[in-house]
Amino acid sequence: MPELRKDPIVGRWVIIAPERAQRPTDFQRQEPRSPGGLCPFCPGNEKLTPSEVLAYRNGGAPNGAGWKVRVFPNRFPALRVEGALTREGEGLYDRMSGVGAHEVVVESPDHLLGMPDLSAQQLEAVLCAFRDRMLDLRQDGRLRSILVFKNQGAAAGATLEHSHSQLIALPILPRHVQVEMTGSRGYFDNKERCLYCDIARQERHDGVRLVCENASAVAFEPWAPRGPFETWVLPKEHGSSYEESSKAQIEGFADCLHQTLRRLDAALGRPAFNLMLHTGPLNERRLPYYHWHFEIMPILARVGGFEWGSGFYINPTPPEVAAEYLRKAQI
């Protein structure tokens, strides 16, 4: 059974998921692959995955082919829906049972397309699937937050080639969301304005870190990026909970995200990357100080593991330089 453990010093929760455990010798680098040459995410192979919890299809039976986007529980989940949410101490330490959900969002029936290759319309369907699953999962009162993320490429942690995202629903608020909320709340208490809205305004005004924008959203390189080509995409309209977005808002946002991914893909030569949705807690909606957004972190191999492990970052590429490459990218 997976469990959540809290670091007693810095308060960081981690998931310990021993059902995914490996022996020390199992940690060799491997390219993402399809076991036995059969991709469980391809149309026609639906029986190789757990039953779907959501699919967008034109007619056709559940768990058959004919879908556009398909969502099902992860076969090797980091957390499980079953069981009571128990909390206990062990001397100094705190743990919680690994109650939650871990789902896979297959982004396209086409095995060969990466997320940057999807049309804006297909990407919109993926973003709608995120929202629809979040609206469903937030009915479970045990769950406090949802992480939506994507690992593109082996260097970013992908283990299967067919393009997919993941969704993890947690009974806790992860540290990075908590830290963002504390920071933006302090600013709001002082100024009565959303810090993210102010950042978006300054980026659009300065222009030097801007990547692209449309009526709904803006993409830019943040002022203090952790690594080369770290990119954020924010909706222009304030909102703290992604799942509260309307269909029209998602459509506009998808178009800007699509452009951003195309530009990163072109400028960096199809890099591995992590993409992550930062969104507010499930039980606190319409916060005036928090602003949902996506963060994209290309995994560029010459940039050391040191930065990730230490919590301290040395970045050789100023965001202004990265933004210029991205603006000039041929897409």
Place this chain on the structure above:
Amino acid sequence: MPELRKDPIVGRWVIIAPERAQRPTDFQRQEPRSPGGLCPFCPGNEKLTPSEVLAYRNGGAPNGAGWKVRVFPNRFPALRVEGALTREGEGLYDRMSGVGAHEVVVESPDHLLGMPDLSAQQLEAVLCAFRDRMLDLRQDGRLRSILVFKNQGAAAGATLEHSHSQLIALPILPRHVQVEMTGSRGYFDNKERCLYCDIARQERHDGVRLVCENASAVAFEPWAPRGPFETWVLPKEHGSSYEESSKAQIEGFADCLHQTLRRLDAALGRPAFNLMLHTGPLNERRLPYYHWHFEIMPILARVGGFEWGSGFYINPTPPEVAAEYLRKAQI
């Protein structure tokens, strides 16, 4: 000129070091290598590096061969000693000039030895070099903290093969130290005890996460590790500033660190790893609540980039399992 920039939301400082900048096409994965077949860190090639700031040698002239450990400024520094420490805003944002120091510690004259291959005596000399450089650098009142770290292997960010550590002196306190200090200070205010001392006591008592110990130090897998085989090494005697350690304390600590590195090396088959010293601010010594220590993070390729980028961690290897492998390792 490098600069320090602060993220306006979470307060994280990063170094933007454009003199190390690369074009997008320069980010291919490369094995660590010696440019032109000549290793600048090998004895006899001292003229290929900047002039040494410290070396342990038996006689012989500075910047010649015959040394045991040698320290010199990084040829491509992330920060520079020259120039005034200026702070300025840019709209919402904060920056500081990149004043500081960036030094390289060559750990052995032997090109072929990794840090785990060094004898306990040689490792002790390396740890003494860290201390001696810190004692010298802290005389510069502009500097507030020192990071000592090592990237072993390409996957961990090493760009030269010959085993070396790095030392970065900063005019700010990095976020990860600040967060540790805040957490441990809260505990101390409540209990009048050092949290790290209590953790070491519990780990020695429980034993399940213990890796090894001697009279001076204890090595264990932390309760909530960010990844498989994350390992901490703590001195048993309380101290918040590494550079205040005596020669005898460093000797005992080196022996325990040596054993720990040997065990990780044997159990995981010579993994890439990052090692980092966590120590208190230069201008605040003998803090009752903070406790210097080393953290070691093996870079195991099957574990995704996601965790590093997101600030959220899923770990497939319980620390109790990892500790057992390390205790049983044949060294």
